[in-house]
Amino acid sequence: MDDDPLDFEMEDEILSHPTTKRRKVIGLDDLLTDYYMEKVKLDESKSKRSRKSKGNNSDEEDDKARENEKMFSKLVAKCQKEVNDMNTEDEIPLWGQRIFGHQKHPLPFSHTGPENCELLQAFANNELNSVLDLNMQQGESSLEGLLINGWLLQLALNCGFVEDSIASWTFHRMLYSSNEEVEVSACDFWCNILPSKNEADQPLLKLGWLPSYSKLKDALEIYGYIYDSSPSQEVKTDFGCEGPPRNIISWIKILSACCQIRSLRSIFSISEVEELLLVLIRLFLDRQLEGLSSILNECLQSIISFFIESEWDASCKKVADSIANKIPKDLNCLRIVECISGVGNRSKHLRSQLAFHILKSCFDQNITSSKDILELLMSMQLKDKNFDFFKLYIYLVLAENMLLPYHPLGERDVITDMWCKFLRNCSSQITSTDWRSYASKVRYRASYLLQNTIQRRNCQ
């Protein structure tokens, strides 16, 4: 029966399936609806007949109905079993990795108290203070007010400098304050003062204190960032302080701002930016940050454009390689490739490199070119009964992305030929009656890609 899962349909005519263009799984619900539809028809015809044969003994028909019922319940049980079997194959987890674990307590603010800053001290002695009897609140709360209402930013821009104690205090507030207003205002403050420059492209402000890689890294650890997420370590029932705090938004924004101003101020070294790129790409895997994809993207673009042309190739390879070695070989692979959504050459390059390195780590570390990978793909035995189509689906999408950027002309035709051949294998060797859901996914994707590739080629 396993050979032909459809044969029960022949047993009884009650189940006449409507023809569907593309059915992935026939659920129990479908069977039931069909059954009830048939039953209604049966009942109708029955009542018609019974009207005709008034007074006659209808035992015969009752028996028939009972028999039908028995048969049907058997059928339902059988179907249920089959559907369950299929579902186990279908239960492929969604993408998503645990990137953040438990939050830790933030470091106390260690710098000299911001309440002693010159800004406030100078004003304390101002005659205006006594004339107008301003009675400003003392210390941190008055600074917080100035920050939230935007005065601190205006003063910095108009006076041309920010004191060290205020700079480090606002930065700390931005990363750790649980008060949303304070956090958002501190982030605005930094995102405005960092890129500010005068007409001669020189920094507008004097800053003695600047953000640093270690400050950002410390914050990440306090947010609960897990450097190596292996699924084994998660046994938690209390989710209260699981997951990153809201401040992760500011963290991403400030990282983006720092990378954009390489020509103005040097904040990170190249290896630090590589490390940060790796972290940022991993953030895309956290479902809790799903809603931040716009700012994650912006930040990714800033980091990518941080590198100068001569640095890019090596850094890109390095980052792609270390991501490929860390990532589980499931839907997360596809997510991570697809999240590099920029349209510039560097984004495409990064995407292709990521796909290549993941494929490489799936197969064999000795692979050196995309041609090797295509050869491996073509040698696969798709007709093998236990063939893992889920894996093939992942390979297919990765290979598609690997071939994304422009290839040198001589190589291009060869590669396109191989690619088309592989796609043709996928679409022709998988039968349309193959029930396994990823089998059909591979088939559809392959035929879609094949058509587009051919069309594209004809256009050129």
Place this chain on the structure above:
Amino acid sequence: MENPRITNGGFEENTMAILDSSGIKEARDIHDDRLSFLEAVRFASLASESPFAPSWRMFDAIFQILRDSKSLELAMVSYQLLNELDQRYPRVYFTCSDKPKSTSGRAGELVVVKEAWSPFIVGPEASHAEAVAAGKSLDYLFDSSRFSALVEDMALAVNKTDFQLAMKSVEYMLLFQYLVNVLEADFLPRQTLYKETSKWVLFRESILNMLLGSRKLNFKTLVRDCMSIMYRRCHHHIAKNVQDLRFVKDSCDKEAHISNVSLAIALSELEKGTCVAVQKLMTLIMELDLIRKEADLQGLTTRVDGFRVPMLEIILDELTYNKDYISPFLMVFSEPKWKLEIILQYFSKYTTKSSVRTRRSNETSYDATLESVLSFFSTATSTKNIVKKISSEVAKLLLAHAFQACLSLQHCSRHNAYSTERIGGTLSQISNKLVSAFQSLRKYDEDLEMTAFEKEALFAAATILSHRS
């Protein structure tokens, strides 16, 4: 852009087929298919070596996904894709004129791609029928009444501790931000060209003008709704319940917990973005009103253009009759040029001598500058006069906000010419006058209490003075 229509016929069929959901009942499959569709469009129209512009149907399908996404992932991806497509395939743009003779030539010529898909359906009814006849579905597009309904929905406070409702409000906010982006992209090139040519017709045909000009839209209500979205964002009113999603009782289930956290994080960012978008919309409308006024004065408008009360007047009325709104509104409205303008106009309502103002009169209250407003508070008598009319509470609040706008304008190169004209003095002069204005107010009313914001304004003024001296 080459002619994309020749080659993308098969491509459209092919890609649209990904969305074909016949035979699929599982929500996850539909979700996956939609994602693959968006990814396929992204690849073909943005990332590939020879990109095609998506067809009307494809654009429409993406927009439908955004409007009814039910999932944060789909909502974000479709929103981003629409924005990127608009950048790559603008509906209004300049051509770099290669003919040396062309008009004045610096900005090139304005090209409006009329047949391109747009989320708005505005303008004459006849053109809609034409589109329908061409097989284009207009069911999901926004006309004036739908647009105002969207803004109204956003203005209503929503209980965000319910996932479904919170998701709905995410959709609304993304939709609104996208629509405002479209309005802006349609408006800015026209504005650039207008600066050279002063042709009103450029704006008569702008989406914004057609959208607001329709009788199906109650403009006053729209302005009020925009303002109430802004009050909600003000920190005195900020709803703390956004973060509560994290701690909703039934979040013992892990997946539910994750989606609640993701929504909580997304919402706080989205609400900020929405507020920026509302401000952008209001600024665009006020710019449009300004140009309209110029056109009126030059007699370029006709009866076709209809009449609409300028937004600034409605804002001023709202703030005059609901004085409690002044503080939250100005706290959130941060665009310095129009913030200063609103405040100056507020003062001039009470200070200009001629009380009769006709709609098309030549008289503008343009002569008021921040400097001249501050001068009203230089002597005891004039201070008394003005305080009688607008109360010292409102006066000091407005002065503090005007000063903040003035500070922002100092390093805003975009508004340079404008700001010198409207401020009317150097920063030190203004700071000085602000301090003495507050001193006069204090003399007039010894018990005058000052809010933290006003104290901070004085603090800033004093600090700037001590730096400049």
